[in-house]
Amino acid sequence: MKPYAEMTREELASLKEQLIIQYKEYQGKGLSLNMARGKPCIEQLDLSMGMMDSLSSDADMTCEDGTDCRNYGVLDGIREAKELIGDMMENPIDNIIIYGNSSLNVMYDTISRSMTHGVMGNTPWCKLDKVKFLCPVPGYDRHFAITEYFGIEMINVPMTPTGPDMDMVEELVSSDEAIKGIWCVPKYSNPQGISYSDETVRRFARLKPAAKDFRIYWDNAYGVHHLYDHDQDHLIEILAECKRAGNPDLVYKFASTSKISFPGSGIAALATSQNNLEDIKKQLQIQTIGHDKVNQLRHVRFFKDIHGMVEHMRKHADILRPKFETVIQILDEELGGLGIGEWTRPKGGYFISFDSMDGCAKRIVAACKKAGVVMTGAGATYPYGKDPHDSNIRIAPTYPSIEDLRTAMHIFVLCVKLASIDKLLEEA
């Protein structure tokens, strides 16, 4: 098949007729498939069911330091959980706070605290006329929802294959005091699966922000979520790099076990400098007496240590790898060489990113929906839901079975083709 752009109007029209027949066939099947959210599948959830037995009614509920996990106390997490999560995040336990079940909640609270009380003695953001955040795009919709909710102006920064456009980041951060943060998913990014290059991480650590209270919001959601045992992306650890660069307080790093143990019933954590930790704990001790230590202990008893967690993640990979490969194979086979779309080939994480021709994403997603396939909404990967090119679509291959995934992807490529033909016919 030749590139669509090289086809005549007649060729396109004739192709469209054939494709519509296929599309209508799928429509007739009354399918209900969902590739919208990055949800683990049932087989993945089953991997952690052993955790339900790791604390039984006759279990010793005492921490290594003698603390009874069942009672009040321990604001920042039990030591053994800090050690496990510290190894996972590649940070010393002294830099870690263990939270509740949701890293999103930790990020929200971080912004909320900055609004009402400011960052390390600086003016609370609610007292400022304008607060801005940089948003590498495409990115994670729930990040953007937090900053939008707090009335923070979001500035798009294009992603490149090595991370955000660092020329633009450096220029903006060093010149505008209203810019207080940047949202980053540095490893197997959402939605592209891009991991920041060494140079990108180094440039982040060396930023010279105009605002003293500028922080990098480093959401390392997929730090240990590899698809392959050897072919893994590796990131320079940002806290250590910031410390080396003389910018120890520059970063808040977030992570959780949501996609390791159970979404909603895992443990979340923050890693940051001593100064930031002190600042945060002043607030945290007002907010709570402590998070769920029993669940922290449950995780530690189940995984035992970081090697146990890594072995556990290999089982996740064995389930997810064929799903990612199925999606990419169908995209390659069906759309390769047609010049109507581009897609990423992540080595980990939860998403594949697809870019259609400009102005086609919304119709593709709408057409998918009419054929029973729910995709993440077009535009969701951009601040305010506005994709200026209307081209980016996030594909979440983890939840459906491979069979459903195959069907859904065949419908998806069909919708891509149809939308592209319509676009070309309109333009011609």
Next chain:
Amino acid sequence: MKPYAEMTREELASLKEQLIIQYKEYQGKGLSLNMARGKPCIEQLDLSMGMMDSLSSDADMTCEDGTDCRNYGVLDGIREAKELIGDMMENPIDNIIIYGNSSLNVMYDTISRSMTHGVMGNTPWCKLDKVKFLCPVPGYDRHFAITEYFGIEMINVPMTPTGPDMDMVEELVSSDEAIKGIWCVPKYSNPQGISYSDETVRRFARLKPAAKDFRIYWDNAYGVHHLYDHDQDHLIEILAECKRAGNPDLVYKFASTSKISFPGSGIAALATSQNNLEDIKKQLQIQTIGHDKVNQLRHVRFFKDIHGMVEHMRKHADILRPKFETVIQILDEELGGLGIGEWTRPKGGYFISFDSMDGCAKRIVAACKKAGVVMTGAGATYPYGKDPHDSNIRIAPTYPSIEDLRTAMHIFVLCVKLASIDKLLEEA
């Protein structure tokens, strides 16, 4: 023994000499006893260990409505948890949100949201010159810490045996638009163990606040925490009473299972009107995808229903009743008729409140500490830690063994006597 006030200087001085000998004896023992915080004791924690088996590795993790509890989703809690907690709180499930492990965190977030986004469309509090809260005193230090942290001015309202001074509450709330809330622990209050009378609850429901965004912060922390099976305090349910009074949106009601299952590993909840719930969910959906549903299911499977929970609370009562009775007995025997202190006789909750002669609380607590008995800090039961009479001391009898409690209380009454004599000698 006659009242101290009727003793001569000589009698007081001679008594002091005897008491100091006793005090020094205790000091020599190198004791380390703690009656500072309302912590369940180990025997109480053991009561809930069966919960560790209520979800095992072969458990069905599906909710009644088919939701897989292990995966993402369900912002406001699973239906069966709402039913259990609804029965506990005496509210319909449609008025309930199930949260994470800490009702304190829910209260903090409620204030924080009001600061940044306001209440039901009203001006965010951070945009106002002045925000004030009414604080019935003595009260719960962690409530006061939240309002202090957000720079909210706290106004003391004296507690009476039937609840806060409602004449003062009505007068202030109806005349000052800056007053946005009042902290209440309506049942077995912290620290006095007072339950609000029917009239008090009715007057709360009929308040006519000057501020549209005034809310009653109804922390029903001890709703099912009775000491006696029949001799229980019963409260008019506030949401229903507000609805009847034509003030459906007037109250946020908080509760948790922290002192039913495990402190730090229980489930917390909020009950309020539909309008308030809608307002809150707008924020909650930005903050998190959902709370720990596995822990919600674990609680439901363990308690089964409200009757199961009530039976469970009888076991707590059997452990706590003798502790409360021990404290009160020693106070009665040692201080009765001396005119140097008053104490409450709660039928539930976690505390007994002691009022010394004015100006004695700090020295009593300090003297206790020197003899190895840690009490809640004097002043802690007042906003800003400032007890204007320096007289209130919170006694938390739940954690120590009865033997330790007896020793600690003997030291306590000794310190009360000594401080009172010193005070009387100074004044004479």
